[in-house]
Amino acid sequence: MSLVIKETSTPTSASGVLTRGLWHQNPVLVQTLGLCSALAVTNAVANSLAMGAATTFVLVCSSAIVSTMRKYIPYEIRITTYILIIATFLAVADMILEATVPDVHKAMGPYIALIVTNCIVLGRQEAFASRQPVGLSVLDALGNGTGFTIALLLMGIPREVLGNGTFLGFHVMPQSFEPWVVMMLPPGGFFMIGALLLVANWHDLRRLARERSKAETVITLPAPVPAFEEREVAVR
Amino acid sequence: MTDLFWIFFSAAIVTNFVLVYFLGLCPVIGVTNKSVTGLRLGLATTFVMVLASLAAWILNRFVLVNAPYLRVIAFIVAIASVVQIVELFIRKVSPGLYRELGIFLPLIASNSQVLGLTIFQTNRGYTLPQGLMFAIGGGLGITAVLAMVGSIRERLEFAPIPAIARGPALVFMIVAALSLVFMGFAGMGTV
Numbered sequence: 001m002s003l004v005i006k007e008t009s010t011p012t013s014a015s016g017v018l019t020r021g022l023w024h025q026n027p028v029l030v031q032t033l034g035l036c037s038a039l040a041v042t043n044a045v046a047n048s049l050a051m052g053a054a055t056t057f058v059l060v061c062s063s064a065i066v067s068t069m070r071k072y073i074p075y076e077i078r079i080t081t082y083i084l085i086i087a088t089f090l091a092v093a094d095m096i097l098e099a100t101v102p103d104v105h106k107a108m109g110p111y112i113a114l115i116v117t118n119c120i121v122l123g124r125q126e127a128f129a130s131r132q133p134v135g136l137s138v139l140d141a142l143g144n145g146t147g148f149t150i151a152l153l154l155m156g157i158p159r160e161v162l163g164n165g166t167f168l169g170f171h172v173m174p175q176s177f178e179p180w181v182v183m184m185l186p187p188g189g190f191f192m193i194g195a196l197l198l199v200a201n202w203h204d205l206r207r208l209a210r211e212r213s214k215a216e217t218v219i220t221l222p223a224p225v226p227a228f229e230e231r232e233v234a235v236r
Numbered sequence: 237m238t239d240l241f242w243i244f245f246s247a248a249i250v251t252n253f254v255l256v257y258f259l260g261l262c263p264v265i266g267v268t269n270k271s272v273t274g275l276r277l278g279l280a281t282t283f284v285m286v287l288a289s290l291a292a293w294i295l296n297r298f299v300l301v302n303a304p305y306l307r308v309i310a311f312i313v314a315i316a317s318v319v320q321i322v323e324l325f326i327r328k329v330s331p332g333l334y335r336e337l338g339i340f341l342p343l344i345a346s347n348s349q350v351l352g353l354t355i356f357q358t359n360r361g362y363t364l365p366q367g368l369m370f371a372i373g374g375g376l377g378i379t380a381v382l383a384m385v386g387s388i389r390e391r392l393e394f395a396p397i398p399a400i401a402r403g404p405a406l407v408f409m410i411v412a413a414l415s416l417v418f419m420g421f422a423g424m425g426t427v
């Protein structure tokens with residue numbers, strides 16, 4: 001995983017903190033973080049929802065604790081401390097899932113434990129919760145957790161509908177539909193994330209092109225830089 | 237003996253950590269610009285995995301008998317310590333290798349492959365030799381995938397790729413194709 005967190009903008013309003021994780025800084029689609037759990041559990045919509053909810057829970061709780069204790073955590077051992085806090089809440093989430101939805105818990109298997117190594121959770125602690133007050137940190141965690149869940153559903157819904165012909169276990173495709181089994185298998189997950197990233201790239205390129213054409217009409221070009229020889233002469 | 241061989245074979249090929257279990261995708265995107273870097277990181281990961289497997293076995297056998305709910309916390313601390321020791325060791329013994337691995341070495345600590353290995357090993361109740369075999373097989377499987385994706389990306393360096401397919405999107409398409417190839421092994425070995 002990568003610990004290099006891109007913080008392109010620091011929103012000032014609370015609503016900005018909450019909403020930027022949903023789309024513009026979506027942890028999966030824009031920052032490509034947390035992919036392991038995103039791909040492994042999205043072969044069914046129910047698993048995607050459970051994984052999204054569990055990750056959001058862990059993210060919000062550990063952000064609240066890290067933000068509360070941010071003045072007392074020594075800088076040198078901060079990462080270890082964050083991981084211990086995250087692992088504690090993970091144990092809680094694991095037990096809650098096992099008690100409430102045992103079938104889903106079984107289907108997700110070891111990937112629940114792997115929330116600990118999800119880059120999104122650790123990344124938000126390092127980039128946001130360790131510097132900001134509790135209220136904002138919780139909002140930021142909530143936004144990122146929801147953004148993660150949205151990305152999981154964007155993958156989980158097509159994979160279950162195409163791969164199995166069902167949605168949350170109910171048949172939605174016509175009887176004559178032949179399920180694309182490959183979508184349920186690992187290659188389907190990789191194809192799906194590849195396709196989603198293609199769409200995200202296309203969206204980005206279009207936005208850039210629009211901004212550039214707008215900028216060209218407004219800004220006048222700066223005076224041209226003198227050529228190399230001319231500058232040489234000026235120095236002499 | 238055949239049992240150990242099949243564990244090795246399944247971990248390396250049939251249920252490859254990257255292509256089938258989706259573990260450790262960040263290094264696949266991050267360090268496969270060149271096949272050599274991928275190869276080195278894969279071997280370092282294998283080394284850490286073997287030590288982590290040993291540590292997890294000791295923890296399971298002697299420490300966590302009555303407290304299975306503390307597993308993840310105990311494993312993650314053990315893995316972080318192992319990585320720290322390996323880092324000190326490599327810095328002392330081979331400063332050149334240490335400089336080349338650079339930032340990747342500490343990042344192995346937060347790598348889902350190593351934690352995934354210890355959890356799979358615990359869930360399946362592997363004995364010590366079985367666990368070590370699982371670690372070696374899994375690590376070499378990861379190394380092979382990192383090297384393969386790296387070589388494919390080297391070939392694609394000068395190909396006319398459309399702008400929307402640059403970056404991670406293209407890497408995932410490559411990995412999807414590789415994963416499809418590895419599906420051919422499905423059904424062999426033990427799971």
